[in-house]
Amino acid sequence: MANRVDAAIIGAGAAGLAAAVRLARAGVDVLALEARDRIGGRAHTVMAGGFPVDLGCGWLHSADINPFSRIAQDLGVAIDRTPPHWTRQAAAPNFPSADQKSFRQALAALESRIEAAAALGRDQPVSQLMDANDRWFPLLNAFSAYYNGAEFDQISTMDYAAYRDTEINWRAPDGYGALIARFGAEAPVALECPVRRVDHRGRLARLETPRGALEARVVIVTAPTPLIADGAIAFTPDIPAVREAAAGLPLGLADKVFFGVDRAEDLPVDSHLFGAPSRTQTGSYHLRPFGRPIIEVFLGGRHARELEAEGEGASVAFAIEELTQILGSDIRARLTPLAATAWATDPWSLGAYSHATPGCAGARAALGPAVKERIIFAGEATSPDFFSTAHGAALSGVAAADRALALLGDFRATPLERGSREFPGVR
Numbered sequence: 225m226a227n228r229v230d231a232a233i234i235g236a237g238a239a240g241l242a243a244a245v246r247l248a249r250a251g252v253d254v255l256a257l258e259a260r261d262r263i264g265g266r267a268h269t270v271m272a273g274g275f276p277v278d279l280g281c282g283w284l285h286s287a288d289i290n291p292f293s294r295i296a297q298d299l300g301v302a303i304d305r306t307p308p309h310w311t312r313q314a315a316a317p318n319f320p321s322a323d324q325k326s327f328r329q330a331l332a333a334l335e336s337r338i339e340a341a342a343a344l345g346r347d348q349p350v351s352q353l354m355d356a357n358d359r360w361f362p363l364l365n366a367f368s369a370y371y372n373g374a375e376f377d378q379i380s381t382m383d384y385a386a387y388r389d390t391e392i393n394w395r396a397p398d399g400y401g402a403l404i405a406r407f408g409a410e411a412p413v414a415l416e417c418p419v420r421r422v423d424h425r426g427r428l429a430r431l432e433t434p435r436g437a438l439e440a441r442v443v444i445v446t447a448p449t450p451l452i453a454d455g456a457i458a459f460t461p462d463i464p465a466v467r468e469a470a471a472g473l474p475l476g477l478a479d480k481v482f483f484g485v486d487r488a489e490d491l492p493v494d495s496h497l498f499g500a501p502s503r504t505q506t507g508s509y510h511l512r513p514f515g516r517p518i519i520e521v522f523l524g525g526r527h528a529r530e531l532e533a534e535g536e537g538a539s540v541a542f543a544i545e546e547l548t549q550i551l552g553s554d555i556r557a558r559l560t561p562l563a564a565t566a567w568a569t570d571p572w573s574l575g576a577y578s579h580a581t582p583g584c585a586g587a588r589a590a591l592g593p594a595v596k597e598r599i600i601f602a603g604e605a606t607s608p609d610f611f612s613t614a615h616g617a618a619l620s621g622v623a624a625a626d627r628a629l630a631l632l633g634d635f636r637a638t639p640l641e642r643g644s645r646e647f648p649g650v651r
Contacts, residue, residue, distance in 0.1 A: 229253045231628050232431055232440035234419045234457065237265020238614045239446035239603045241408030242621030243628070248412060250629060256411055257433060259418035259572045263408050266448075266573055267614055269399025272562035273484040275516050276399040279565050280576075281614045282520075283308070287394035290615040295407050296396060304395045306494055309510045314495040316550055323501065330360040331367065342385030349582040350384055351377035365504040369525025372579045372612070373476015375504065383580035383588075388609035397514055404614060418572070419447075422599065423460040429598055442628045446603040446621060449473045449591075450574040459599075466601065469591040472584030473605045475575020477568045479528045481507075481521040481543045484560040488517035491551075499546035505530075507546050518562070519547070532566050539564050577612035578605035592620075597631055600624045 231247050233240045236258035247254040262268070266280040284290045284303070296303050313324050337353040350368070354361060354376060365375040372379050396403045414435070421432040428439040451457050453470035485491065493515045499506040505527040510520040521543045523531060531539040540561045548556050567576045580587055592606045602624035603617055610616030 227436070228428065228439045229255045230440065230632055231255075231442045231444065231625075232257065232429070232438055233444045233446060234422075234431070235259075235265060235446035235448075235603070236263040236408065236411065236413045236415075237446060237603070238267055238404050238617035239621035239624070240265070240444070241404065241411050241413075242618040243444050243446065243602060243625040244411035244413065244621075245408065246622050246625035247628060248410065250625075252629070252632065254412060255438065256413045257417045257419050257431065257438070258413050258415050261416050262405075263411070263413055263415075264401050264405045266567070266576065267401040267404040269401035269405070270563060272482050273518060273560070275514075275518060276397075276402060277482050277518070277520070277563060278400050279480060279563065280567075281400050282395065284394045284396070284400065284615070285613050286388065286390040286392060286610065286615065288390050288392040290394075291618060292400075292403060292407070292615055293394065296403055299403070299406055301403050301406065302397050304397050304514065306395070308393045309494045309496040309513070310508075312492075312495045314492050314497050314511060316497055318550060319498055319501045327360050327363060327501070330358065331364060334364060338381055338385050341381045345382070347380055347382040347583055347585045349377050350379045350381050351375070353381070359502075362504045363498065363501045363506075366498070366506050366508070366524070369476075369504065369527065370478055370508050370522050371524075373478050373524055373576045374474075374579055375525050378476075378579065378581055380580040380582045380585045382585035383611075386585070386609055387611065395514075400614065404618075419457055421458045421460060424596060424598055425460060442598055442600065442631050444600045444602055444621070444624045444628060446601075446617070446624075448475055448573050448575065448603070449578055449605045450475055451572070452601075463595055463599075466591060466595065469584075469587040470605070472581055472587035473578045473591065474581065475567075475573065475577060476525065476579050477528045477532075478522060478524045478576040479532065479539060479565045479567060481523070481539050481564045482562040483519045483521070483543070483547075484562050485512075485517045485519055485555075486558040486560075488512055491519075497550055499543075499550065507543050509543075509547065509550075519559070529568055532568050536564075536566075539566075579612070594627060594631065600627050600631075 231254040233256035236256045244256045268279045368376045423430040431438045449470040497509040508522040602620040607616035
């Protein structure tokens with residue numbers, strides 16, 4: 225089998241789909257190779273309890289400049305502009321209003337110190353700017369576990385400060401993952417086709433897969449950083465600088481649990497609770513998103529990894545216990561587990577979204593350039609300021625596609641001699 229394309233893309237998440245759509249619309253013979261049996265990557269909407277829920281990304285962050293806001297409008301997909309639940313803490317005896325205000329002040333003060341340290345070029349762990357004896361130290365680390373996927377001792381000050389956020393956050397009631405999948409529906413994708421090796425020694429790069437080899441003039445790699453750093457996707461010859469950059473951008477962990485709730489009308493709509501504000505090992509609870517009889521639970525960082533390691537059902541059991549402590553014993557019988565994630569043990573992601581470790585703030589830029597004018601890296605981890613987001617991934621995919629177009633040049637005048645036009649498994 226001698227299959228050849230102008231451009232091959234590894235991965236069909238937001239970055240890979242954006243690159244594939246851009247290239248296909250430009251008339252390029254392009255194919256994305258996706259290890260999963262679906263497109264979307266870490267964006268995945270499923271039905272649970274009769275409602276669509278997002279197992280991965282769920283918020284259109286920086287929605288006023290997020291390209292998926294426009295894409296949703298073009299596709300006729302509904303967007304909800306209700307302010308996010310974390311701006312409306314539900315009344316709870318474990319976190320009274322005065323404490324909520326005090327915590328917000330502590331977070332704002334920490335972020336001011338981060339900005340000041342970054343302005344001086346100090347790429348240190350954020351934890352070095354914190355007082356371990358401060359009453360809000362545990363909850364600040366819990367916040368980081370949800371926000372970054374890791375506690376502040378693992379977070380680069382420079383990288384944290386580089387993130388760009390307009391603080392406009394919208395949602396897709398039918399699912400962000402569903403929106404991304406609909407956007408990518410026109411992309412040519414071979415599913416269940418993981419790439420094991422990219423041999424870039426010859427005139428054409430050769431991608432080795434369980435379904436055979438595919439040759440391409442240009443390769444765009446959008447796989448999560450752990451798969452690059454650990455050699456799950458190997459390069460021949462090796463590219464140590466790329467693997468080193470990927471290792472400095474590990475994926476943190478943010479898992480979710482969803483419950484259906486009987487008699488949900490006594491819970492406030494689109495509001496928020498912390499399980500135990502006095503500790504880092506706690507959950508973040510979104511009550512009744514979109515007014516639905518659902519509770520969405522966020523678990524992050526080391527705590528989420530420990531729960532995954534305990535096995536199936538551990539995160540559900542933990543969340544039930546915390547909700548019982550907050551809302552009373554009556555809630556236990558009213559909860560029905562609907563879905564739970566385990567992104568750290570998902571073999572095609574090994575985590576949720578990237579963060580730069582201390583000293584590695586430059587790794588995002590290092591991961592981006594083309595290698596020998598043939599291999600281009602994209603994905604949320606390569607975004608300089610919108611990392612950890614679906615729109616950051618998509619924008620990086622578009623940029624990679626534009627670079628590929630420049631590298632391909634006058635491909636229309638000298639088309640590749642092809643074997644089969646269809647790679648096995650193209651959906």
